[in-house]
Amino acid sequence: MTNEELKIKLSELIPTITFEEGGQPIASAWLNVNVEAKDWHGFANSLKYNPVLSFDYLFCETCVDWKTHLTMVYHLESTQHRHIVVIKSKLDRSKPEIETVSDIWKTAEFHEREVYELFGVNFLNHPDLRLLILPDGWEGRNPLRKDFEDTINMVKL
C-alpha cells in the first residue's frame, strides 16, 4: 500500500492517531504515525494481524530522549506487502511507561530490555525486564539519556 492508502486504513482502525510527514526529504519517505501510549498495544495487535496491513517484521525499536519527553520509535515492515511504517509514541520523561509488544513481535523482548536499561522506559507486562547489556547495579542510571554523566568513562569533546 502507498502512504496515502495506509493513512486512510490506519485512521479507520484508530481515530486518535496523528500523522507527521516523514523526515527524509526523498521520495521513499516513510509514513510517520503518532500514537498515544495507552492505545499502543491494541493498535500494534491490529497492525500485525490485520491481513491488509500484516506488519510482521519489527526491524528497529528504539527510543529518543528529547529532554522534555521520551519518544519510542518502532519501525515496522510487512514481509508480504512490503510497506513500511514508523510508529512513535510520546512518553512522560519522569515516569516513562508503555505496554510491551514482545507478545506480538518476539524480537521486541530483547529490544525492550535494551531500551529499558539505556533509557529507563518501563515496559508493562514484559516477561523478563532485566538489564541486558549493562553490568548489574546500573538500574536507575540510563546512559543514553541526555543528562547522563559518567565522570570516569565518558570523554567529552
Added chain:
Amino acid sequence: MYRETQIVSDDTKTASPDVEGDLVINVGPQHPATHGVLHLVITLSGETIKKVEPHLGYIHRSIEKMCESLSYRQFIYVTSRMDYLSSHINNHGCALCVEKGLQIEVPLRAQVIRVLMDELTRLASHQLWWGAMAMDVGALTPFFLAFREREMINDIMEETCGARLTMNYIVPGGVMVDIHPNFQQRVREFITHFKNKIDEYDELLTGNTIFQIRTKGVGYVSKEDAISYGMSGPSARGSGVQCDIRKLYPYEVYSKVQFDEIIETEGDSFARYIVRMKEMRQSLSIVEQLIDNIPEGDFQAKTKAVLKLPKGEFYSRVETARGDFGVYIISEGGTTPYRIKFRSPGFSNLSALDQMARGGKIGDLVAIMGTLDLVIPDIDR
C-alpha cells in the same frame, strides 16, 4: 567495570531449575565455541537443552552515545568496530545515511568501487565463517583453507584501503582514495583462484556425511518465527524469508548487476550453511561483473569540509554479511547527530537462539551458533 564471579552464581539463582536435577551451566564469556565474549546460561535436563539465556555486554562500548559527540565524518570510523567482519559494509550504511540527508550524488565510479569492496568483504566474512563453523563441529582443516583465501582478500584491501580489517575506506560522497593500480589485476587473480577453491570447499565439507548429520534437522526455526524474531540475512533466508536488502531496496549499483537471492526453506542449520555457500558464488559473480567495468570519473563527490545534516530523521539499510543493518540518524541541524541508532543484525538473530536450541542436545548448540554467524561486538555495540 566487569561482572564478578559472584554474579554468575546469581544467574544460577534466577535461572533456577524448574525440576530437581536440572543442571545450569555457563558457556563463556571466554569459551572457544562462542567466538568472542558471549556468555550463555544454559539450563539442561540430562543432555537436553531447556533454556538458553544470553548475557551480553562484555564488549559494550556504547557506540551510540559516542557517536553523539562525533561529527558526520568521524562517526563512520567507529562503526568499523561493530561488526568487524563487515566493517566496510557498516561504513557504507552510515555514508548512505549521511548522503541521503545531504542529498549528495555519489559518482558512478565510487559506487562501483564501493559495491566491489562490499562483495569482497562479504566473501572474506563468509570464508571466515566457513572455517570457524567447520572447526566448531570438529573439522580442523577447513579453517586453514579458508584463511588462505581470506588472506588474498585482506592483501587486496591492504593495498587499496590501507588496512586489512577495519578499512575505513568510505567517506560521505565517495571513497577516500582511488583504487590502487594493481587492484583490478589482483582481484582477477583472486577470482580465478577462488573459483576452483570454492568447489574444493564443497567437496571437503558440504558433502561430508558426518557434517550433514551434525547439521541437518538441527536448530530448526520456522519462517513465521524467523520474521517475528526479526532475523535477517543468510540466517533468515535459510528459513525461506525473502529479506535481501540488495534485492528489495537496491542501493548504489546493485540494481544493475545480475545476482540471485538465495533462499532455502528447510530452516535448519544445514539450510543456513547452504545459503552462505551459495551466496559466496553470487558475490563472486558480482565482483566478476564489475571488476572490468569500473567507469572512469571521480572517486569522490565534492562536499563541504564541515557537514551539517538538515533537521529531520534519516534511515538507511544495507545488507551486511549478517543481514539487515540499519542506521537511524536524528538530526537537529547541527554538525553532530542528536541521536544515532544502529540496528545490528546479530542482535536480533541472537534473540532467536533460545527458540532454536530448546529441546535440542547440548552438543548441537555449537552447530546452531555456528550457522547463526554471531559477531559479538556487533551485538553489544
